[in-house]
Amino acid sequence: MTAIHGDRVRLRPIGPADRARAREILATPEVARWWGEPESEIESIYTAEDGFRCYVIEADGAVVGLIQSCEELDPQYRHAGIDIAIDPGFHGRGLGTDALRTLAGHLFDQGHHRLTIDPAAANEPAIRVYSKIGFRPVGVLRRYERAADGSWHDGLLMDLLAGELK
Numbered sequence: 001m002t003a004i005h006g007d008r009v010r011l012r013p014i015g016p017a018d019r020a021r022a023r024e025i026l027a028t029p030e031v032a033r034w035w036g037e038p039e040s041e042i043e044s045i046y047t048a049e050d051g052f053r054c055y056v057i058e059a060d061g062a063v064v065g066l067i068q069s070c071e072e073l074d075p076q077y078r079h080a081g082i083d084i085a086i087d088p089g090f091h092g093r094g095l096g097t098d099a100l101r102t103l104a105g106h107l108f109d110q111g112h113h114r115l116t117i118d119p120a121a122a123n124e125p126a127i128r129v130y131s132k133i134g135f136r137p138v139g140v141l142r143r144y145e146r147a148a149d150g151s152w153h154d155g156l157l158m159d160l161l162a163g164e165l166k
Contacts, residue, residue: 001053006102009095011055011067014045018056021063030088034120036148057086057099064090067099069107079114080107091125101133101165108162120145121154134164 004011014022022045025031026038035041045054051071056063065086072079082103086096104115117135119126127137135158144155 006098008098010058014054081116115160121156134166135160
């Protein structure tokens with residue numbers, strides 16, 4: 001796995017030296033609200049399964065976030081899903097948009113015809129970013145994720161087809 005270059009970011013495969021910074025990003029209240037408990041998230045990032053890739057997002061040499069893809073490898077259903085987390089100190093600068101566009105382009109170049117992303121239905125800022133690069137709502141995933149307090153909240157399934165990337 002090699003680095004992928006965007007207009008403003010570089011996506012580099014996550015390594016052991018990135019663990020502390022990844023945990024720091026996932027532990028920020030703005031990210032943990034949507035991602036969940038940082039320690040279990042870190043373990044899932046470092047416990048790679050076939051088709052799973054995690055990258056750190058670098059901008060100007062600093063790690064500003066994480067982005068991952070999970071590929072469905074069955075040829076009949078081949079597609080990939082994406083997840084992203086940006087350090088709140090770097091929100092609003094277009095880095096997440098560039099990272100998403102970069103990884104989406106890479107996945108399409110690898111032969112995927114469809115990508116999905118599934119933000120919390122209440123995460124309006126994320127939904128705006130995903131829509132900006134061409135993701136479209138497919139439907140609401142009712143009681144999709146468990147929050148830290150044990151309650152369930154809805155997700156929004158969005159997808160992007162090859163040729164729709166903006």
